[in-house]
Amino acid sequence: MTTRAAELRAAGVDVINMSVGEPDFPTPDHIVAASQQAIADGFTRYTPAPGLPQLREAIVAKLARDNGIKVSPEQVIASNGAKHSLFNACMALFQQGDEVIIFAPYWVSFPEFVNFSHATPVVVGTDSERRFEPLFDELEDRIGPRTKGIIMNSPSNPTGGVWSRAAVEQIIGLARKHDLWLLTDECYEALAYDEPFVSAAAIDPDFEKILTFQSCSKTYAMTGWRIGYMTGPVELVKAMSRLQGQSTSCPNSIGQMAAVAALTGDQSVVQEMKAAFQRRRGLVVERLAAIAGIKCGEPGGAFYVFPDVGGLFGQNWDGRPLESPDDVTEFFLTAAHVVTVSGEAFGDNRHVRFSYAVSDEDIITAGQRIADAVAGLT
Ligand SMILES: Cc1ncc(COP(=O)(O)O)c(C=O)c1O
Numbered sequence: 001m002t003t004r005a006a007e008l009r010a011a012g013v014d015v016i017n018m019s020v021g022e023p024d025f026p027t028p029d030h031i032v033a034a035s036q037q038a039i040a041d042g043f044t045r046y047t048p049a050p051g052l053p054q055l056r057e058a059i060v061a062k063l064a065r066d067n068g069i070k071v072s073p074e075q076v077i078a079s080n081g082a083k084h085s086l087f088n089a090c091m092a093l094f095q096q097g098d099e100v101i102i103f104a105p106y107w108v109s110f111p112e113f114v115n116f117s118h119a120t121p122v123v124v125g126t127d128s129e130r131r132f133e134p135l136f137d138e139l140e141d142r143i144g145p146r147t148k149g150i151i152m153n154s155p156s157n158p159t160g161g162v163w164s165r166a167a168v169e170q171i172i173g174l175a176r177k178h179d180l181w182l183l184t185d186e187c188y189e190a191l192a193y194d195e196p197f198v199s200a201a202a203i204d205p206d207f208e209k210i211l212t213f214q215s216c217s218k219t220y221a222m223t224g225w226r227i228g229y230m231t232g233p234v235e236l237v238k239a240m241s242r243l244q245g246q247s248t249s250c251p252n253s254i255g256q257m258a259a260v261a262a263l264t265g266d267q268s269v270v271q272e273m274k275a276a277f278q279r280r281r282g283l284v285v286e287r288l289a290a291i292a293g294i295k296c297g298e299p300g301g302a303f304y305v306f307p308d309v310g311g312l313f314g315q316n317w318d319g320r321p322l323e324s325p326d327d328v329t330e331f332f333l334t335a336a337h338v339v340t341v342s343g344e345a346f347g348d349n350r351h352v353r354f355s356y357a358v359s360d361e362d363i364i365t366a367g368q369r370i371a372d373a374v375a376g377l378t
Contacts, residue, residue: 001329005339016366018354019339021157022223023303025276027258028269031220034261038254047253049245050237051078051229055256058263059229067189068202069212071231077240078259080251082187082215082228086151087113088240089211089230093181094119098148103134104347105306107157107185111347119148123347128308131300132161136170143174149181150174155188155197155301158346158353160281162192162300165203172204182210187228188302190219190270193278195300201231208233218302219270220262227251227259277303280356280363287367288354291374303357306343310350315377322377325352335376336369 005015038044050056056073063069063076079085090113094100098119102110103126114121124139126132152171154163163171175182184200201210215228230240244250281298284305288296293311309328314321317331325342329352332338343351356363 001333001339001341004330004333008333008337013337015333015337015339016358016362016369017339018356018358018362018366019341020355020357022357023218023221023273023277024357024359025221025273027221027225028262028266030265030269031222031258031262034265035225035254035258038257043253043257045253047250047256049250050076050241051251052253052256052260055260055263058260059231062263063212063214063231067186067197067199067212069199069231070205074234075237076229076231077237077244078227078229078251078256079240079244080226080228080248081217082185082213082230083109084226084244084248084251085213085228085230085240086183086185087116088243089183089213089232089236090114090117090119091243092236092239093117094148097146099144099146100148101139101142101150101180103132103152105132105156105158105343105351106347107153108345110151110153114151120146122147126159126161128159128351131163131167132156132159132306133163133167134171139174143178143180147178147180149183151183151185152200153185153187155192155299156304157188157302158304158341158343158348159306159351160299160302160304161306162194162197165198168198168200169203172200172207172210175209176204176207180209182207183213184210185213187213187215187218189214191274191277191303192301193274193281197301211236216259216262221273222255222258222262225252225255225258227255277356280358280360281305283360283363284354284356284367287363287371291371293374293377294370303355305354305356306351307354308350309352312374312377317377325349328352331373332370335373336366338366338370
């Protein structure tokens with residue numbers, strides 16, 4: 001899609017990119033200023049593998065303040081993005097012969113982390129009518145003697161779904177019952193619009209096998225700075241630190257100082273970005289839901305909507321029926337000049353992901369273009 005979009009742009013076509021996976025806001029000024037100060041102060045050297053002490057302290061304080069999670073700095077590791085923490089955790093915990101549950105639609109990296117560890121990803125479905133929460137009957141059936149862990153992600157990329165507290169409690173119950181690691185990817189925790197976000201680790205603080213992954217990327221518009229983190233048992237943090245020490249040494253020192261400013265500084269910037277995303281969510285849902293053949297609910301978080309485009313299947317475009325999300329994304333790109341991501345990338349065959357990390361104007365124009373293009377289907 002990116003290549004096709006680039007070709008169209010080169011041909012002078014005004015393409016709206018709704019495939020982006022990062023905030024469109026600049027990193028807030030006080031965070032940038034802290035990085036400049038870090039350079040001026042000579043924070044340009046290797047740091048301890050799991051991160052600077054002041055960053056680990058800042059993460060501890062943030063987890064207590066925002067999530068009600070109480071941990072010590074030894075239980076925290078900072079990495080080059082939450083992706084890196086997730087990767088290290090999978091490498092440290094899983095191996096050949098193990099099975100790890102992931103939920104479809106999944107973030108594309110989850111199965112690959114598991115594959116990389118030589119364990120096997122076991123994909124369990126979710127209910128698109130119920131916040132994309134797990135199909136719990138299927139989940140219980142798929143847990144066996146080889147199952148070692150579950151990876152969950154709420155608010156979700158790609159669906160935007162935020163699981164109910166009851167669903168999270170049910171997952172924790174299963175993880176406890178079967179003695180599984182529960183890896184909870186909470187990168188979008190700051191972007192839950194309809195109800196306060198609740199971390200699994202806050203629900204069951206005594207269950208040591210809950211691993212919480214969070215990030216500065218989406219919360220503070222810092223995707224390129226590459227700072228994310230995990231909290232879990234000290235032994236696991238040590239193992240991940242050894243892995244990190246032998247691979248990347250440590251996260252970027254300047255990024256770490258920026259992250260300290262982000263986590264400990266003025267949090268109103270987070271609320272401002274959240275308010276803008278929430279407004280855009282309304283704009284995009286309103287437009288897509290009004291189009292015949294597209295079923296678009298209002299997901300509770302992140303900056304994605306994941307409408308069901310199955311109602312367009314069988315309709316003809318350019319003399320050929322649309323048959324899959326791949327076909328529909330191609331149609332949106334060519335006929336409406338809007339870039340989206342097919343659900344097939346996420347293990348799904350009825351939905352398309354739209355990111356609303358774009359301007360209000362772009363959302364309005366894209367909605368109109370898609371409506372016009374769909375009206376032209378035969
Ligand atoms: C679900 C999910 N987890 C993790 C990440 C990676 O975050 P980071 O930039 O902290 O590595 C992303 C980024 O798109 C994501 O969507």
